[in-house]
Amino acid sequence: MSNPVIFQDNRYITADRAVISPFDPGFMHGDGIFETIRLYQGLPFKLELHRQRLERGLEVLDIPKPEMIDKLADIITHLSSRNHLQNIQGMVRIMISRGQEATGPTVIIQASPLDIKEIRKRQQGMKTIILPWKRDPNNPLLGIKTMNYLENKHGRKLAVRQGADEGIFLNHDGELCEGTFSNLFLVGRDFVVTPPIEAGLLPGITRKTIIECCRRTGVDCREEGVNLNDLSSFRGGFLSSSLMELAPLENLGPRRFNPVDIQDIMQTLLPAYQQQYQSA
Ligand SMILES: Cc1ncc(COP(=O)(O)O)c(C=O)c1O
CATH class of the missing domain: 3.20.10.10 (D-amino Acid Aminotransferase, subunit A, domain 2)
Known part of the structure; x- marks a missing residue:
């Protein structure tokens, strides 16, 4: 998958179009959280528990909860279909950084095939x-x-x-x-x-x-x-x-x-x- 479709800040774009500000606290200090979820036949396993841990992380770091958190299941289904992961083993990575004050949290979600041999x-x-x-x-x-x-x-x-x-x-x-x-x-x-x-x-x-x-x-x-x-x-x-x-x-x-x-x-x-x- 040389140029997968990803989700960034409420849009689906190809990865080569993703932009992160050099002033994003996630980039500057690792100020943000992430989750890694396994996909089986394109479906996220234990999504609700991952969502809860994500929310706990936002609370601990005092990062405002982005709205997309309530639409995670739909976003992941869309990404797994756009990236042809329905019939193979895959994984999803959700990244939420604090973002800048003016814009709020930066959200990137990517789905990719899993290195099953490894x-x-x-x-x-x-x-x-x-x-x-x-x-x-x-x-x-x-x-x-x-x-x-x-x-x-x-x-x-x-x-x-x-x-x-x-x-x-x-x-x-x-x-x-x-x-x-x-x-x-x-x-x-x-x-x-x-x-x-x-x-x-x-x-x-x-x-x-x-x-x-x-x-x-x-x-x-x-x-x-x-x-x-x-x-x-x-x-x-x-x-x-x-x-x-x-x-x-x-x-x-x-x-x-x-x-x-x-x-x-x-x-x-x-x-x-x-x-x-x-x-x-
Ligand atoms: C430090 C650490 N411990 C444990 C785990 C296993 O967590 P989970 O079962 O939620 O994937 C991970 C997963 O990335 C980890 O990074």
Whole structure:
């Protein structure tokens, strides 16, 4: 898709016609928020939860709510049709910056095909590193997706430079938080644990959906702090995000895992997750 149709400030235009002011606070300081949503057969998955997180982000940053938020479903349907995404796997990115005082928030929404090969690779197994700086759980910006994602991008770059796929953050107490673009789950003998929001992490929509899948399928899922030094009781783990769904870990820092060892859990949770968009 060399020149996709995008939505900018209430108009559908080709991407080559998009203009951002150099004085836009989103451009200058990353002052804005974004959401990434997976499209299945052109339909956005868990749109209502993404919309709620978007609105929470606007509230935290004190950015006025743009009117288009109430028309997200229509805009996404239109973009997925204009960009021929109805029969393939796709993704949508919504970006809302504070904009300038005179004009109000700048909104850009883009829809594109998903790199499904890359997703499948991640679903085979992911290598991680533990990032060398700590998260502050009191940071109010951790719970929203601000446009200033440089800390996460930098962490990911560090991981890739060391031959890994994802970097994992710890908080000041040495507890595991999340990855730079994913939430974390650990699998014990007969239970699953995910760090609580208070540890300092983004309340992921996939994380929430997986917790619900656990309840539905009878998997004991706990939201509990886990210290990096306390991994001996876990037989594996997985990462979650809207784009990649569930991806098993090959290691968590120094602790090695074999994805085969959590096959039972993956074979329970993955179909339960996928059933939700297949039956939507
Ligand atoms: C830091 C971080 N944590 C977790 C996630 C997973 O969130 P979700 O499941 O809502 O995609 C993301 C997704 O981009 C992320 O950036």
